[in-house]
Amino acid sequence: MYFNSLTFIYFLPVVFGLFYIISHKYRVFILLLASYYFYASWNPAYLSLILISTFTDYFAGLSLERVTKKSSRKLILWSSLVINLGMLIYFKYANFFIDTFNRVNYKAGSPFESIQLLDIILPVGISFYTFQTISYTIDVYNQKIKPEKNIAYFALYVSFFAQLVAGPIERFSDLIQQFKQKAYLTRENLSHGFRLILYGFFMKMVVADNIGIIVDNTYQNISTTSSFNLIIAACLYSFQILCDFHGYSTIAIGVAKLFDINLSGNFKAPYFSPSLTIFWRKWHITLTSWFRDYIYYPLGGNKGSKLKWMIAIMIVFIISGFWHGAQWTFIVWGALHGGLTLLEKIIGADKKSTSKLVNTIRSLFIFGLVSILWIFFRSPNFSIAKDFIRGIFNQWELAFTEINYEPIVYVILFILFDWFTRKKPFHLRLESIPPIIRWTIYFILIFLILARSGTDVRPFIYFQF
């Protein structure tokens, strides 16, 4: 069940109504049932994976509280990690490893027979909820949080439908109290929630889905597309992926707000960043902070030697790339980001300048750089990425192909919204605007969502991760 589906438009009011009609102490069950139904709508069989993850970490948490012996605690932690990461590796990476083995095997002329690829479908959201459960167990192990005794609340933490399939990746300590507190239906929650949902739909359905048509066409015809068209497509893809994922996160935050739950923001105008370091503080914030807390810091962070610090940064970025997808293109994308971020830090270009003009020029440069790196992310394999980049440099003689300018108008509109709300989230920024202007903005968004949303079948990009 996608957010941008008719089923969800029926599902949400039903859950919302039931949630507020019944007594507070039963609300957790409503949300839990709704979340399981939401997840099962993709494939009921994969509910078992969420249940395995839930039970594993619930009992790991309780055991970690009871056991004091260090080696036993470590064993519990590692058991949980093996189960969670084992599921993730099996479903997401098994075929990648088999394929890599087969290629190496073939190139080396080894006598071993190729291994057949497994017939597996990647369960939606597995990368997201696995990271949530892992963070819980590690935090309990490090005694940063107390384990949850009530399995219903814990299960809801793992599976809350608003952020189950594509985040934001939440920490246990941020969510659990909100689940337990009595939720109130207030004007603030309603207006903030609906504003966010409206803006999220605009980003996803109007901006991302319409851009997607141009980008897909370009990627299907790289060799016959002019350099200028390729550059436009590369820049547009930067907005497609931002609006697709930012849109999803914004709808998720808005939906949670209707239930009086505050989720973490995932994006803060990332393309207005004067350095890659700043870009990564504003892009997929909950994933970046997860990597920082559970990989970068344990590897020593910036406290050890310079070499150790550089290795830690590279490891984080490469894992981040690999997290996005089981392909070498993602790994290279992560490694390039890591290398360039390191370079930036070494030459001292990672901080903001005091000059607005310098920051603007640097932001444009970073946008260009990020757009080039997205080519690796978007391309299904290296050969296509190579053709695309080569085409940008070598296909100037081909004639510019007229494109549909309508999506570009929506991109400009999005940039304007993003610029005006870069310091304060969209839903809060609107509050200070006179009602007539505010409702005009609502009208524009409603009109565009109803009348100009993309009509091709286009699921959220991050669902595949």
Place this chain on the structure above:
Amino acid sequence: MLDRLFIFNFSMHLVKYISIRILLIALLVVIANFLYRISFYKKDVAKHGDILENLWVVPSDTEAIYFGESSNFHESPGDTMKYRISGIIDTMVPQLKVHHVDNSGLHAGTYLAVMKNIPKDSKVNIFIITMNLRSFGAGWRYAGNGAENYLAKTERMLSPTLPIINRFMVSLKAYDYKSDHERENQVHEAWQKDTFNIPEFDYHTTHSWDSAMAWETWLTSNPNLTKENIPIAAQYIKSFSFIIDTNTNERIHDFDAIMELAKKRRYTIYFNILGENVEEAEKLVGKKLIYLIEKNTQFLINRYSKKGAIVVNNLHAVPDSCFVDRDFPTEHYNFTGKRIIAKQVADQIKRNL
């Protein structure tokens, strides 16, 4: 207990707040719909529901609409007379203004959607609707290659709600969207599961019958079959070997809904059962397939005559020489074939005028 319920905790202030906003949003949607109609609507209809464009160009003095698929307009390369079946009917019945609404691959589901869009005060009160026997078979009902998705999208665009809501529903994929793979699976599943239940038959499903075509024994048992024409023989089996099930067949539901609408709006309905190349089918596959074709045709005649439609049976009317396509059992006729069909329909109309 009652005081715990949300509705009893709900302050009047909040009720007022929500109600005003719901009204405001409803008003905005109405204004948005108005703006949509004068801005993007026509462009969207051309893209997602071009059949409605067809309806818009129907002249205001039209009294009868002919609904058809490619059989209405397909021409033979040798034709000197370039007429639609509907055009010939219009000429043969001068006292009735007939206009067409047609496109490739249309079926009763689309005709129904278009009919719902005809204004109630329109002069049109006679509908001549193509009844293509193949459209009741799994191969067409679940057509792959995006055709059925496109028609489902078109039907959604033509739903009798605000155009802007229809457009939004299309972007939510709130229509019968299926991937090509899913549709092909549906077709193959139906060919394997739907049985004819006729004891004298050697095969009881399309799948088993079609599979048997590949056996060498067919070549020896039927002197008309050669390796070259086996594929077309297989297409006849895939297209016509079924028994219409009133519970599950979508086309029956569509035609039934057309009759209900006609009853409500007092329309006169003519169903034009298209001519099939029964000569070729019998030659290549045999009498058993003809038995099924005739059984289905008779069933449709009985069912819809009882419901008040005038059913024109052209099943055997068109000779083999009038069929244009030689690689598929399509109902594409040359001018002579089209005239035969048109005459049968026109005669029936004249009798009822």
